[in-house]
Amino acid sequence: MAKVKDLFRDYLAKHGLKVTRQREIILEGFMSSPSHLSAEELYLRLRKDHPNIGYATVYRTMKLLADSGIASERHFGDRQTRYEPNTSEDHHYHLICNSxxxxxxxxxxxxxxxLQQTAADHQFTLSHQRLELYGLCPSCQGG
Ligand SMILES: [Zn+2]
Ligand SMILES: [Zn+2]
Known part of the structure; x- marks a missing residue:
């Protein structure tokens, strides 16, 4: 967490932006929340303890976190932009329910x-990887 905070501070300083308490609260909230939240979902979670933080601030801060490389933006079929912490060693994949x-x-x-082998076969150096499988989850298969 301390490392992520330093990264964010460096990023803000480099871009002439202020380190504000609100931005730090949003960063902490993001890092301690379940993955794949949209800015709106994060805003709703934070609102309970921090009613003074507006949606626009959360939205803009999430964009900053994505720009700084701390978060990655994901789009899973719906129109929402979702965020998850960006850890380069963590290669996880997603199953997404259409329903x-x-x-x-x-x-x-x-x-x-x-995947590594496929990249090597094509003389590709991998930067990151994504795998998304779409379908119906167990509870949506009943109809
Ligand atoms: Zn994920
Ligand atoms: Zn489902």
Missing amino acids: CGRIIEFEDAKIETL
């Missing part, structure tokens, strides 16, 4: 190896 929007994360060493 309820549930997002399940999984890791799989076999897929990881296969």
